[in-house]
Amino acid sequence: xxxxxxxxxxxxxxxxxxxAHDQLCCSGCRFIHRGGFSTLRDIVSxxxxxxxxxxxxxxNLSQNPAQPMYRLQIQGLQCSSCVHILExxxxxxxxxITARVNFANGELLIETSQDHSLGLILKYLDSMGYPAQLxxxxxxxxxxxxxxxxxxLARLAVAGACAGNxxxxxxxxxxxxxxxxxxxxxxxxxxxxxxxxLYCAQPFYRGAWNALRLGYLTVDxxxxxxxxxxxxxxxxxxxxxxxxxxxxxxxxxxxxxLLSRWFLRTSQRxxxxxxxxxxxLKDSIFEIERIGEQKNVLASQILEGDVTLVGYHQRIPxxxxxxxxxxxxxxxxxTGESVPRALDANMAVHAxxxxxxxxxxxxxxxxxxxxxxxxxxxxxxxxxxxxxxxxSLFDKxxxxxxxxVFICSGLILLLGPWIFGLSWDDAFERCIGLLVVACPCAIxxxxxxxYGISLKRALEKGIVIRSADVLDRVLECKNIVFxxxxxxTLGQFELVRQTPASIPDWxxxxxxxxxxxxxxxxxxxxxxxxxxxxxxxxxxxxxxPGKKVFGLYKGRLYSxxxxxxxxxxxxxxxxxxxxxxxxxxxxxxxxxxVPSLLAKLEKSFTLNILSGDRTARVKNLLxxxxxxxxxxxxxxxxxxxxxxxxxxxxSLMLGDGINDVEALSQAxxxxxxxxxxxxxxxxxxxYFMQPGLESIKDLLNIARKNRRIVHHNLFFALVYxxxxxVAAVSGWIDPLMAAALMPLSSLLILVxxxxxxx
Amino acid sequence: MTVLIIMIPMALLLxxxxxxxxIMSMKSGQYDDxxxxxxxxxxxxxxxxxxxx
Numbered sequence: 188x189x190x191x192x193x194x195x196x197x198x199x200x201x202x203x204x205x206x207a208h209d210q211l212c213c214s215g216c217r218f219i220h221r222g223g224f225s226t227l228r229d230i231v232s233x234x235x236x237x238x239x240x241x242x243x244x245x246x247n248l249s250q251n252p253a254q255p256m257y258r259l260q261i262q263g264l265q266c267s268s269c270v271h272i273l274e275x276x277x278x279x280x281x282x283x284i285t286a287r288v289n290f291a292n293g294e295l296l297i298e299t300s301q302d303h304s305l306g307l308i309l310k311y312l313d314s315m316g317y318p319a320q321l322x323x324x325x326x327x328x329x330x331x332x333x334x335x336x337x338x339x340l341a342r343l344a345v346a347g348a349c350a351g352n353x354x355x356x357x358x359x360x361x362x363x364x365x366x367x368x369x370x371x372x373x374x375x376x377x378x379x380x381x382x383x384x385l386y387c388a389q390p391f392y393r394g395a396w397n398a399l400r401l402g403y404l405t406v407d408x409x410x411x412x413x414x415x416x417x418x419x420x421x422x423x424x425x426x427x428x429x430x431x432x433x434x435x436x437x438x439x440x441x442x443x444x445l446l447s448r449w450f451l452r453t454s455q456r457x458x459x460x461x462x463x464x465x466x467x468l469k470d471s472i473f474e475i476e477r478i479g480e481q482k483n484v485l486a487s488q489i490l491e492g493d494v495t496l497v498g499y500h501q502r503i504p505x506x507x508x509x510x511x512x513x514x515x516x517x518x519x520x521x522t523g524e525s526v527p528r529a530l531d532a533n534m535a536v537h538a539x540x541x542x543x544x545x546x547x548x549x550x551x552x553x554x555x556x557x558x559x560x561x562x563x564x565x566x567x568x569x570x571x572x573x574x575x576x577x578x579s580l581f582d583k584x585x586x587x588x589x590x591x592v593f594i595c596s597g598l599i600l601l602l603g604p605w606i607f608g609l610s611w612d613d614a615f616e617r618c619i620g621l622l623v624v625a626c627p628c629a630i631x632x633x634x635x636x637x638y639g640i641s642l643k644r645a646l647e648k649g650i651v652i653r654s655a656d657v658l659d660r661v662l663e664c665k666n667i668v669f670x671x672x673x674x675x676t677l678g679q680f681e682l683v684r685q686t687p688a689s690i691p692d693w694x695x696x697x698x699x700x701x702x703x704x705x706x707x708x709x710x711x712x713x714x715x716x717x718x719x720x721x722x723x724x725x726x727x728x729x730x731x732p733g734k735k736v737f738g739l740y741k742g743r744l745y746s747x748x749x750x751x752x753x754x755x756x757x758x759x760x761x762x763x764x765x766x767x768x769x770x771x772x773x774x775x776x777x778x779x780x781v782p783s784l785l786a787k788l789e790k791s792f793t794l795n796i797l798s799g800d801r802t803a804r805v806k807n808l809l810x811x812x813x814x815x816x817x818x819x820x821x822x823x824x825x826x827x828x829x830x831x832x833x834x835x836x837x838s839l840m841l842g843d844g845i846n847d848v849e850a851l852s853q854a855x856x857x858x859x860x861x862x863x864x865x866x867x868x869x870x871x872x873x874y875f876m877q878p879g880l881e882s883i884k885d886l887l888n889i890a891r892k893n894r895r896i897v898h899h900n901l902f903f904a905l906v907y908x909x910x911x912x913v914a915a916v917s918g919w920i921d922p923l924m925a926a927a928l929m930p931l932s933s934l935l936i937l938v939x940x941x942x943x944x945x
Numbered sequence: 946m947t948v949l950i951i952m953i954p955m956a957l958l959l960x961x962x963x964x965x966x967x968i969m970s971m972k973s974g975q976y977d978d979x980x981x982x983x984x985x986x987x988x989x990x991x992x993x994x995x996x997x998x
Contacts, residue, residue: 267984267988270988274985274988288981290978290981333977336976337971340976341968344968345964348960348964352960
């Protein structure tokens with residue numbers, strides 16, 4: 188079993204591994220362990236925007252006006268405690284009548300009373316530690332998927348029932364039953380086999396047809412051939428009253444294969460929604476002014492020309508022109524630039540920028556559909572859809588094996604009578620025997636099962652993988668490419684250098700007081716580094732966002748303002764009147780786990796950095812990483828990044844921002860390290876649900892183990908096929924042996940595959 | 946062996962009944978979410994909450 192990473196300890200309540208500082212894995216465990224949440228009284232301000240009728244209507248899923256129903260996307264689901272606590276929501280909030288969690292999809296379905304306050308419910312969930320987002324009806328990912336799941340399950344059930352019952356009648360025949368009754372029994376088997384052939388096997392027909400149309404061979408093709416050949420042979424033999432009847436073993440393998448496919452299907456998580464970027468921006472509500480009229484609308488309802496208000500820490504929903512005098516924006520999503528930008532009135536703002544100053548007014552020059560962000564996402568989606576049909580290692584190896592079996596049985600049928608002097612009858616019998624016994628089960632069953640289990644394991648470790656072939660592709664990569672801002676670093680600033688080296692307490696007091704009301708990252712960094720000890724009063728504190736903040740204390744003017752530094756890091760100066768007393772430099776905080784992780788990855792991969800941030804800042808970071816990089820570039824546009832990726836085809840890329848997505852979608856394996864963002868997007872190969880990069884190690888381990896098991900299975904299938912094939916061709920296999928060998932081989936594959944989960 | 950004339954239809958009918966029952970339960974959504982019930986069953990009765998407080 189995996190060794191515990193040093194910082195991972197079992198949760199004090201539920202024993203799930205966690206790296207949280209208080210050793211409790213989630214809010215649910217925290218609640219139960221400590222026995223208390225913030226109560227309703229603690230919630231001061233409620234976002235009343237959500238309680239306007241027009242907006243409620245958009246989210247309400249229920250037809251019954253007396254019982255509105257909402258579906259929420261919940262972040263932070265970890266363990267059973269989360270399920271319990273969230274389903275206990277009606278005990279905390281009277282307006283919630285029922286609450287049901289869907290753990291796998293991270294969703295919560297609530298029914299509420301008529302006089303509910305959506306704003307309050309959202310706020311309460313947030314204070315519990317489960318930030319929630321409302322989902323609209325057309326965003327419910329899985330209406331169609333659920334239908335398909337159910338259809339497959341129904342086929343599985345029918346196949347299971349028919350195969351089981353056919354088995355009952357076959358046993359009597361193996362026991363030596365002959366004559367009239369045997370004929371009747373086989374007839375009943377035939378009737379029971381028809382639903383399997385005509386209904387349950389439909390997915391195979393579709394798969395085989397698609398494969399043939401596109402000109403390649405998948406497991407489905409020989410499966411269908413074997414299915415129909417053995418059916419016609421059995422029918423023929425039954426009618427003439429002699430020879431073998433294969434209804435039981437054929438129905439059995441249809442059942443086993445459907446079972447393994449259903450398992451693989453349910454292990455693959457729903458990935459993104461059709462359409463794009465819905466969850467990123469459209470769900471927020473904004474205050475706008477349209478032709479002199481003020482109202483609140485959803486981002487998707489904003490039109491060109493609307494004057495829109497965006498609050499602190501919200502993301503700007505559409506492109507526009509700034510109307511406020513000044514604004515500070517975090518543009519790292521779009522550009523990768525780590526230092527916030529200060530803008531003046533009439534400068535362009537872009538969808539996806541995050542507001543760091545108090546609140547910002549701008550005039551929209553686009554709507555959600557045609558902003559630059561939307562356009563780039565659409566472009567990415569178009570490219571990623573076209574490259575999504577790649578074959579897994581298993582499919583490829585299976586192809587050759589199957590082709591061999593196919594050719595062999597064809598040869599026996601055609602050449603047997605001439606070369607070996609077999610009767611036509613005998614040759615046909617042996618050909619069918621080979622196809623049924625040797626061919627598809629071990630391969631068609633073992634493959635999906637191994638991949639399914641690996642996907643499930645990855646999910647337990649917080650890695651969501653788009654499709655099974657990603658597990659193979661991860662191991663083909665030679666390069667690992669990192670984005671800088673938000674991937675290697677946290678995207679938060681910390682104080683790294685100051686002159687003079689020690690700052691007297693009175694200065695700290697004044698600086699903290701000056702920055703008290705500021706939302707600028709510098710203010711946050713000051714607050715994180717220093718604890719305020721006493722209280723002093725400054726008068727006339729004024730902030731010009733992104734530039735300076737000043738105030739009076741004991742008749743002197745103190746200010747903190749931006750300052751130039753030689754290595755282009757973020758720098759501010761502290762001034763008394765006009766004289767500089769101290770300067771401070773800030774840098775983006777490196778993720779804690781990065782240096783040790785890189786040291787491990789360096790052994791098997793070439794490491795690279797592609798950043799949209801300034802080259803100087805990339806260079807500054809390198810010494811802290813402790814490993815050597817093949818290439819480390821700054822000042823790259825999204826197009827530059829994707830060009831680099833195209834020139835280096837076997838690359839695994841890790842990124843977080845919109846400026847990475849084009850490159851991510853073209854990389855051999857593209858991983859988004861920011862799960863909540865990735866969930867709404869439809870590209871890339873995988874994403875991490877847990878913050879940080881540790882999951883890449885787990886992903887590599889799982890992929891390696893998966894490959895080993897798949898190789899074992901293929902090897903076993905090969906040995907089995909050759910042995911059973913030779914036996915079938917020489918005519919040593921009688922029906923009873925065939926009937927026994929089929930499930931036995933499946934069982935062996937199952938045992939071999941289940942080692943993945945250990 | 947005449948007993949088979951009754952027993953075989955009975956056995957088949959019984960099997961068919963179970964398939965119908967399964968498909969009905971599936972249509973009601975019982976198998977749509979296979980992960981959450983595993984967590985749900987670990988929960989104490991809702992008044993068991995006082996136990997922790």
